[in-house]
Amino acid sequence: MEPLRIILHLDMDSFFASIEAREHPEFRGKPIIVGADPKGGSGRGVVSTASYEARKFGIRSGMPISRAFSLCPEGVYLPPTFPLYTKVSHEVMEILRTYSDHFHQVSIDEAFLDISRTGSYSAAEGLARRIKGEILEREHLTCSVGIGPSRIVAKIASDFMKPDGLTVVEPDRVLAFLAPLPVGKIPGIGKKTGGELARMGIQTIGDLSGYDVQLLKSRFGRWGLHMHELAQGRDVHDIREDGVSRSISRETTFEEDTDDPATLIRALEDMTADLHRTLTGENLFFRTLTLKIRYTGFITKTWSRTIPHETNTLQTLQDLTRGLLASVPGRGTVRLIGIRLSNLQEMGAAQRSIDEYLSGGAYSNTGDE
Numbered sequence: 613m614e615p616l617r618i619i620l621h622l623d624m625d626s627f628f629a630s631i632e633a634r635e636h637p638e639f640r641g642k643p644i645i646v647g648a649d650p651k652g653g654s655g656r657g658v659v660s661t662a663s664y665e666a667r668k669f670g671i672r673s674g675m676p677i678s679r680a681f682s683l684c685p686e687g688v689y690l691p692p693t694f695p696l697y698t699k700v701s702h703e704v705m706e707i708l709r710t711y712s713d714h715f716h717q718v719s720i721d722e723a724f725l726d727i728s729r730t731g732s733y734s735a736a737e738g739l740a741r742r743i744k745g746e747i748l749e750r751e752h753l754t755c756s757v758g759i760g761p762s763r764i765v766a767k768i769a770s771d772f773m774k775p776d777g778l779t780v781v782e783p784d785r786v787l788a789f790l791a792p793l794p795v796g797k798i799p800g801i802g803k804k805t806g807g808e809l810a811r812m813g814i815q816t817i818g819d820l821s822g823y824d825v826q827l828l829k830s831r832f833g834r835w836g837l838h839m840h841e842l843a844q845g846r847d848v849h850d851i852r853e854d855g856v857s858r859s860i861s862r863e864t865t866f867e868e869d870t871d872d873p874a875t876l877i878r879a880l881e882d883m884t885a886d887l888h889r890t891l892t893g894e895n896l897f898f899r900t901l902t903l904k905i906r907y908t909g910f911i912t913k914t915w916s917r918t919i920p921h922e923t924n925t926l927q928t929l930q931d932l933t934r935g936l937l938a939s940v941p942g943r944g945t946v947r948l949i950g951i952r953l954s955n956l957q958e959m960g961a962a963q964r965s966i967d968e969y970l971s972g973g974a975y976s977n978t979g980d981e
């Protein structure tokens with residue numbers, strides 16, 4: 613018999629908008645839209661987060677702000693205050709970390725926990741209630757939690773009853789739970805894949821799991837096999853593998869030991885460019901960058917920096933690398949220099965858009981679209 617596996621996924625409810633409501637009691641109960649300046653309907657840029665009150669008007673994340681304004685001109689439109697959101701995110705994640713060693717943050721307001729050690733789904737449900745209670749008490753924010761035997765099931769379950777939801781899907785209920793849901797609930801199945809599946813007569817996750825896997829493979833390649841697995845509630849990665857042990861690194865050993873800063877910087881620039889290609893090619897995002905220097909005489913030292921939110925931009929890679937290099941104390945001749953990226957995460961399109969937003973890419977009132 614396979615060991616019992618219990619995965620919890622937690623997702624904060626309309627995170628940015630809920631924080632604004634908490635900070636500004638005068639806005640509570642009103643439709644709050646965090647995002648670009650609507651400028652009376654002519655603003656550019658997009659909605660980052662809409663409160664549940666704003667969602668009643670049809671406003672959604674990622675929608676052009678001008679469209680949101682036309683749906684709800686009386687809404688409270690606020691620019692994002694990222695330093696505050698990041699601070700609250702840290703506090704929430706610190707709470708979560710106390711409940712399991714196997715913790716994996718996937719975005720600013722989402723994380724997975726492996727809580728198999730609770731031993732049963734009813735004990736896991738009790739743990740989830742305690743977590744929700746602690747976050748409400750300490751942060752005055754609600755979240756939605758899903759529990760299931762895999763990450764995919766936990767993730768879909770957390771989205772099942774928002775806001776303030778708690779959905780537990782025991783292993784023998786997985787197929788029945790997933791079957792009626794639209795295929796778009798599977799992360800990675802967006803409009804494009806969803807449209808192709810619809811043309812094949814596949815509307816629900818049940819349709820997908822019952823579809824001939826060889827036909828899916830011939831149509832979508834490996835992704836076809838993968839989505840067929842996901843439709844049955846199975847996923848490949850385990851939290852430990854995915855969150856803790858994966859890293860990518862590059863290093864250079866100089867032909868002659870050097871203390872020339874320009875040589876070190878050039879070597880690091882080549883490495884960051886190469887790492888950036890790997891990250892974007894594999895759709896990986898990182899949070900921790902470690903600089904490694906081996907001096908003449910084989911003394912090896914490392915310096916690390918962890919940022920609050922996953923990224924994969926070349927700019928961040930370069931900034932972190934330069935910052936760490938500048939912080940290296942003293943001088944010595946260098947035999948080898950290297951960079952390692954860890955706390956890696958593979959991300960779907962939804963999280964990618966948050967990352968772009970946070971790094972300014974999708975949030976632009978001035979530039980061209």
Ligand SMILES: [Mg+2]
Pocket residue numbers: 623624625626627721
């Ligand atoms: Mg959320």
